[in-house]
Amino acid sequence: MAHSVKDIAAALGAQAFGAVDLLVVGASEPATASPSDLALAMTPNYGDALALGQARAAVVWPGADWQALGLEAAIYAPRARLAMAGLTQMLDQPLAGNGISAHAVIAPGAKIGANVVIGAFAVIGENAEIGDNTWIADHVSIAEGVHVGARCQLHAGVRLQRGAKIGDRVIMQPNVVVGGDGFSFVSKEPSNVELARETLGVAPLTPPQDTTWHRIHSLGGVEIGDDVEIGAGSTVDAGTIRATKVGRGTKIDNLVQVGHNVIVGEDCLLCAQAGVAGSTVLGDRVVVGGKAGVADNVTVGADVVLGGGSVVLSNVPAGRVMMGYPATKMQTHLESYKALRRLPRILNSFTKR
Numbered sequence: 001m002a003h004s005v006k007d008i009a010a011a012l013g014a015q016a017f018g019a020v021d022l023l024v025v026g027a028s029e030p031a032t033a034s035p036s037d038l039a040l041a042m043t044p045n046y047g048d049a050l051a052l053g054q055a056r057a058a059v060v061w062p063g064a065d066w067q068a069l070g071l072e073a074a075i076y077a078p079r080a081r082l083a084m085a086g087l088t089q090m091l092d093q094p095l096a097g098n099g100i101s102a103h104a105v106i107a108p109g110a111k112i113g114a115n116v117v118i119g120a121f122a123v124i125g126e127n128a129e130i131g132d133n134t135w136i137a138d139h140v141s142i143a144e145g146v147h148v149g150a151r152c153q154l155h156a157g158v159r160l161q162r163g164a165k166i167g168d169r170v171i172m173q174p175n176v177v178v179g180g181d182g183f184s185f186v187s188k189e190p191s192n193v194e195l196a197r198e199t200l201g202v203a204p205l206t207p208p209q210d211t212t213w214h215r216i217h218s219l220g221g222v223e224i225g226d227d228v229e230i231g232a233g234s235t236v237d238a239g240t241i242r243a244t245k246v247g248r249g250t251k252i253d254n255l256v257q258v259g260h261n262v263i264v265g266e267d268c269l270l271c272a273q274a275g276v277a278g279s280t281v282l283g284d285r286v287v288v289g290g291k292a293g294v295a296d297n298v299t300v301g302a303d304v305v306l307g308g309g310s311v312v313l314s315n316v317p318a319g320r321v322m323m324g325y326p327a328t329k330m331q332t333h334l335e336s337y338k339a340l341r342r343l344p345r346i347l348n349s350f351t352k353r
Contacts (some may be wrong), residue, residue, distance in 0.1 A: 011090055014078070017073065018066065029049070033055035040084070041064075041069075042059055101122070103120040107126040108126070110129070113132035115132060121139050122140045123141045127145045130142070134151060143162045143179070155173050159176070161238065164179040164224070167228065176234055185214060188208075188214070221238050221239060222243055228250050244262050250265070250266065251270070253271045256274050262276050268286045271292070280299070286302065289307045292307065292312075293310075
């Protein structure tokens with residue numbers, strides 16, 4: 001579908017200049033843009049690349065001399081990534097599918113709202129509830145009694161286990177699993193893990209007489225708030241007695257693990273390969289960087305940022321930036337890192353005396 005430069009600028013709340021009635025059908029990087037593309041040159045670093053492509057119109061940085069860049073029309077983007085959000089939403093293709101596939105399996109007692117799309121080989125369990133205008137792709141399974149809100153998107157291979165309650169406008173990418181059993185086992189005698197914690201590793205560890213791990217079943221389910229997004233391959237485990245909760249507006253990247261009994265606040269970001277262990281609480285607007293981990297039974301305050309690869313082993317007050325393993329305040333981590341890099345030079349100075 002073609003859009004005019006004027007209409008795109010209006011949708012973005014931005015200013016348009018030049019031939020604003022010019023039509024474009026897609027977006028492109030500057031160097032590969034065709035005459036029908038809107039080039040994305042939102043910072044000066046991309047200005048020279050416009051000459052390599054054929055774009056007639058582009059989104060450029062505020063104050064750019066768009067005519068000198070060889071353009072017929074331009075849109076000023078004061079905040080580049082925010083403009084990207086609006087532009088990609090405008091240009092994205094609508095979800096495929098219409099109605100309920102003849103190959104879907106829907107239990108007689110399931111309640112399906114208005115204008116719901118259900119793909120082939122999807123399975124909807126007894127007493128499950130699906131809200132209006134929700135889109136369910138092929139091979140999705142929704143267990144008995146699960147509630148899914150309105151205008152959700154469940155992509156291929158999503159698994160919603162028993163006890164899951166999903167809010168409105170939730171997006172789950174392929175192969176998300178919500179409500180699987182938590183990793184919770186106990187031994188008859190105190191395990192070596194328990195002994196190591198009690199003695200801080202001082203006492204020698206020996207094999208217990210009974211090495212059986214007894215499963216603690218997960219009965220609490222999962223509650224996902226409105227406007228949450230969960231990336232491909234991520235998992236949110238069911239709570240043991242109470243529900244695991246993910247707050248409104250939180251965004252979870254691919255390959256993230258949220259353990260049983262965890263409470264994730266509102267508007268958090270959990271980046272790829274992050275892990276949050278059982279019974280931990282994340283406050284509102286917490287950012288967990290890629291490959292970062294949070295130990296079990298820890299509280300992380302609101303507005304905390306955990307750098308990539310950090311490992312949190314104790315409570316973190318609100319508003320801190322944490323880095324490293326174990327995670328410390330960013331300033332402390334940087335000082336320690338600088339000191340470590342100076343260590344060879346210091347040791348060499350002693351050997352030369």
